[in-house]
Amino acid sequence: MSQLAPGLPHFLVVGAVLFALGTYTVVTRTNAVGILMGVELILNAANVNFVAFDRFNPSPHLSGQVFSLFVIVLAAAEAAVALAIVLAVYLNTKTIDVTEADTLRE
Amino acid sequence: MKTVAGYATVIVMTAALFAELTMLVPGLHWGPSEGPLLTVGDAVFYLLASVAMVSAVLVAFSKSILYSAIALLGALLGAGGLYVLLRADFVAVTQLLIYIGGVLVLILFAVMLTSRIGQASATNPATSVVAGLVLLAALGAVLGFAAAEAPWKGAAHPLELEATAERIGDLFLGHYLVAFEVISLLLLATLVGAVVVARKEIKE
Amino acid sequence: MDLLCHVRDFVLAAAEGAGEAAKHGEGAAREAALGVQAFKRVGYLWLIPFFPMVGAIVNAVVGARLQKRFGKSVVTNLAIGAMAAAFVTAAVAFVDLVGQPEHERLLVNHLWNMFTAGDVQANLTFALDPLSMMMVLIITFIGALIHVYSVGYMAEDPDTWRFFAYLNLFVFSMLLLVMGDNFVLMFFGWEGVGLCSYLLIGFWYKDIDKAKAAVKAFVTNRIGDFGFVLGLFLLFWALGGQWEKRSVIPPHESRWALADPAHLYEARAEAGTTYVADPTLSPQTPPATYAEVEKLATPEGWRPGASIATRDGGKVRVGPTLSFRELRDQIAVESTGVKNRLTGLTFFGMPLLALVGILLFVGATAKSAQIPLYVWLPDAMAGPTPVSALIHAATMVTAGVYMVARLNFLFALSTTAMTVIACTGAATALFAASIGFVQNDIKKVLAYSTVSQLGFMFIGVGVGAYWAGTYHLLTHAFFKACLFLGSGSVILGCHHEQDMRKMGGLKKYMPLTEKTYLYACIAISGFPLANGFFSKDEILWKAFDAGNNLADPALGKVIWLVGWVTALGTAFYMWRSYYLTFTGEYRGGHGAHESGDAHGHHGGLPHESPRSMTWVLAALAVGCFLTIFLGLWGPAGVEPVLERWLEPVLAPSHALVAARGAHEGPLAEWLLMAASVAVAFGGWAAARALYKDAKSTVPATLAAKYPRLHRWVLDKYYVDEAYRKTVLAAIWAGAKACDLFDRVVVDGAVNAAAAVGRFVCDVDGAIDKYLVDGAVNFVADGALGFGRALRRVQTGRLEHYLYAAVAGALAVVLLTFLVQ
């Protein structure tokens, strides 16, 4: 009888699911803000992985946690720029639907 | 109220499903092989993981941008909870402060500014769902296989750790000093860039 | 009868004397020649191409402005000045070269190393030996004259600056081609002249036919270039070349440096003053590999017992090279073993040298308009006439001949390659001449004549008579330039009329043009004592006497016969053009046509051209006369000046070619000469009878009697059409066949009949529609269609891009496992 105690693969499965769902979000949403949420999901997936690997690392030196902290900061910066740009787009076109933002094509 | 109840039910059911899968998929046997079948800590893991995953599903599939935003909160909270479980208290706190306190508020702000909520029935419409689902399945299969089967550099018995904040502080100002300094430049540059893009034109 | 015997005795005696003299000369030359080529370093050769380059750049950049501000004369004077300066510098070089001892006549001007990559070392180095000196003098002298001529010819064209910029650029490229001391520079020039030719044929690009002719020339030349480059690569490989050594030796310590550490940098900079010799080379061992040198080199320097081929203490460097001089040294100095290796090597069972020779010759067939790639040259007459004279008669088209003569030491080693060259030349000569019989466009006649004469040159270099081929190149440059410019003068005088049927009687109106044209006709037909006579006769004699230089000795006789018949044809069509144009009554309209053309004085009677043009014609006629003395007089016991002059260049192949010759008696040479004289006069007499004063009705009768034959020849044997129908139709039919198959499978037998019908119609329509650029369009349309499809993928929709990115990443993961 196997134990149900969660190990490293459990966390990785969570990370993989978050990543796949984030990807699904970015490829199907048409609202720019919605797509950005998908990006946040992807970044979180990476973070879950980092922290989990760090925890189960046989010689722990916290580099995974540090990495994940930097990722959080980067995500914040990314969100700031992205939302600023979304606002700029909204001011110019009165919509943030990316299916309508296709002046640049072919 | 009905929504919340449904949400809770789905989470519990997902948690149970996940636990069930653990017994069926050989690659997921990783932990100790003796002791009680399911401790409270283990149950908390399944619940938190389900919160994160079910919320992520909502983010991905919800037709309303506001629902998506709130579900994102759930996903981030779930991930934060997992960090606590992983004894990464500092990361968990940062997640709360920056992600939920900062990024999510920013996103909500943008939602409010750009969407006429209540007017449009679908504020977060989707296209090419089938193609997306195919991609989702392919990604899930590849990543799931890799996650479950790969020979990760990991120990079956993670070491017990004390609080990490102090040691992370040491690392920031020691080993990772240059990254710490450069990311400040990045934040400054990003700030300037974001302001330049978003601010109103100065009329001279 | 008595008299005849006397003549015969006299002739025999004279010929014997000549033969002995020639043999004596040969022997002495052979002994002296086959060492390492000594040379003199000079510092001014770069000036020769530099002047035209400056002229081209200045005219290209500020020409339009200059012309607007100061008038055309500034532009034209600038271009002519550049040419004159180049000519003067060339003359200085000539004096310098003459001052050298006979076998040290090589001036080298090393500028810098362009690149060194492994064994590939290309220097910006100019070299002048007697052969290239001759070419440079031709190019700069005739080039300068044609520049002067163009002033008058292009007087009415608004884009004078552009024309002169192109012309100067052409001269620059041509000089690069003949002066470069290595294959790379030669190839730069080779490409450059092709480009200029393209630009100049299409100079009046607004006329779609002219633009098409330009494209045709360009595309045909690309095909040839492909062969040329392939041949080059093969040769390089055969010499043991690699792009870069894959061992750990740093580049600056590659095998050259190891060969002589003391000259490490000097060697790189000056393309070889250090030499290793290797008598052990065989087809199986590549020359001087790194390991070999290291193994054999002693600490003191050279390994004991190695024979270092020397003359005056020089050593020969063995191995891959792009420099002509080094290649010559390696082959000429027997003890290097390279000759042994090259002749022994095979490539997929074929003798390598034959393959190299033929591939290089493929390049020459395109540039020098030989079968099967001659098709562009007649069309190239769409360009302005001075261009036809300079590029498509006097200089560029002879590049192939020059290349073969330059590499004579290589070609002489393979009789297969020589046979291919000689036979192609002969076939082209006859074929083109026969087309020339019936053309009515005066420039077309000259164009086919050029193709035919180039054929003669290739017969010459093909049978090993390199000097004779080169001499014909020289004489042809003069008389054909004179003829072309004469025709240009006629065309201008007749108000842009090119059809000889509408000329006639121009003798009266254009006396000077007529005289020069007459003299050039005499020259090209090979009347005794004209320059064309000596060059052509020498070629034919050497062909007859080729012996084992060709695959079969009998082949030489056949080639002689073909050449002889062609000479008859040459005389005929040239005189035909003369009589049609200059005798009888003027048949053009009198002020009949008023065109909206820029040509201000349209209509009216023909008129003589401006003095800048006629004087050039006169100068060229004088040149025709003077060049006689360069070829005087083989049979009479004097070694021709030019043969003696070129001897140092041709020495490496000389002994080999001479040894394989048949050495027919002098009687045969005299007889053949008499036969040549006979056909020259025969052709003239026939043309005179048929076309003088346009009185005879025989030509028209003949044409009427054999309409199909006439039509057939007039339409150039439908070669262009045949190309279209075979090459193109094959592509098209292939495509259609696939289509057909598809239909049959899908729709079943019921629709088969309809499909076949459609197929036939399609092919039929395709031949009509895709006549000239069919294949090109076919490919281009495909590419554009593919491009459009790719563009449609770029939808402008962000989510599609993201999907592509993620799915693409998955595909790459999959690919990683597929590749394994």
Added chain:
Amino acid sequence: MLPVLNNADSLAYFWPEMILTAGAMGVFLFDLAVAKSPRRILWLTVASLGVLAAAALATSHVAGLSPTPIGLFNGLLVLDPWAVFFKYLSWAVTALAILIAGPSLEVASERMGEYCALLLAVAVGMSLMASSTDMLMMVIGVELVSMVSYALAGFKKHDRKSSEAALKYVVYGGVASGMMLFGMSYLYGLLGTTNLVGTAARMNAQAAMLAQAGVAASVAGAGRVAMVVAVVLVLSGVGYKIASVPWHMWCPDVYEGAPTPFTAFLSVGPKAAGFALAVRILYGAMSVSGGADLATAVADVPWPQVVGVIAGLTMTVGNFAALNQTNLKRMLAYSSIAHAGYILMGVAAASETGSQSVALYLVVYLFMNLGAFLVVGIVGRLSGSESIFEYRGLSARAPFAAVAFAVFLFSLTGLPPLAGFVGKFHLFKALVDRGGSWQITLAIVGLLNSAVSLYYYARIVKAMFLDKPHTEERIAVPASYNLLLGALVGLVLVFGVYFDGLRQLAGSSVVLFGHS
């Protein structure tokens, strides 16, 4: 073992970046000081160029301090000839991008200060990309370049295209960096560390350990899946920076919408840094050294072949899609995709010669591509259109610009005797040197592509020189622009015939830290 310095000792080797960081802030403040000056653009340009010049001097000083590779900041960064080479390249491209911004007028004068300061910050990012050996620093470098680039792409305020380009760029970039981070997390899981120095040895040791422990083959197979997934995801982030298929699709849209001076910068700078990073990852970390060739991949993963296929696809897509373009900026965008493909051939060669040819090509590419964008920018501004229509008869309207453009285009095609030929020649040479069948196939694909590219480049040249202009009105190109064009043309010509120095520079730069 390679020497690794601690934080304090490393500072002496970090002058260029410190100068640039201080310079970026200084220029930002300086902007306030000269805000009222009518010549502020000039002042800002001069100030920024001064900062870059100082950085270049510092770079040469720093490079002189240590001729052999050394690790800095506890091994997060590295100083080796490869990094130094790309630092110079970054400073050069940044300087040119700043130089052409002023006269182009696409950057509003009151925003010039931010433009310069942000570009200086990007320069730091590119330098980090080229010199990091730790995944953390790689991410920070990539993100520093990206974040600022997003903002700069949307710099034209009321321009719909510009903000749309920025939106596409930021979302695409976000997803790409997310993929890269996820891949890095897997690599971290496989390696146990974020530092990539000695990765190959570590992975091989692990494989040996697993084999010794008798782990079933299927597990080893899954390990390879994880590793391949990880590296491909990391390369997605890099591939997006260099715009290679299938991560290229943002490129044409963003290039078209962004201000032209910045597009010019984008097409060279981040791309070059991306290549530096790609080579460092693939051949510094993911391969085991074997003599002069860097080809033996960890766990027998055929990176060179995979990169080769990507290279072939990239150049084909770029060239064919460019065929039908009528907007020149967009055409140049596709052309730059095609060039990424060509350069990837050098990476695919997987040899020292290959890396050298990559470095060499990037230098050549810098001059010719910037020059081409320069002409498009100036003609676009002065005539208000980027359509090929505007280029008809340009030789009459702006002769010098037309001639220069023709030179750049022919160089991009790779015609001798221009610098582009030299660069391409070396790329092909590197491939042919390796001599395998697929390398030769790739080289042939590359050659065919070059032939295709001639078509669309020549189309422009034809329009400029043979077609009639739709108006006779002359385009008055500012003298400063002509001067710059002349300089770039000169470089393209000079490097076309005399480039041994360049070759040696590129050759000596092929020394990668941690890979011996």
